[in-house]
Amino acid sequence: MGKQQELFEGFPFPKTNTEEVLLTLILQKSVSIFDFSYMSGFRTRVSEIQRVHGILLFRQLVKKKNKFGNTYTYAIHTLPECQKEKAIEVYYKINAN
DSSP states (O other), rough: OOOHHTTTTTTOOOOOOHHHHHHHHHHSSSEEETTTTOOTTHHHHHHHHHHTOOOOOEEEEEEEEEETTTEEEEEEEEGGGGHHHHHHHHHHHHOOO
């Protein structure tokens, strides 16, 4: 259990995908599809954090090229410092349920 606490910096272990995305936002300050490539509903979870829980996130679109030279675009979602306390409150609230 001690390593788990270190990993989540004292926050309770996330029980849902939404909680995992929100906790990552709190700890890393930003998330992208590359942080959750295994999660089929990543964009839905980000939308839920914004729409349902009222947390403002900034979105930056980034263009990259794949190994074949084709351009693709993805979003980096950033948690502004002024929203961090609200995000922590929401995390504890939804984690308690």
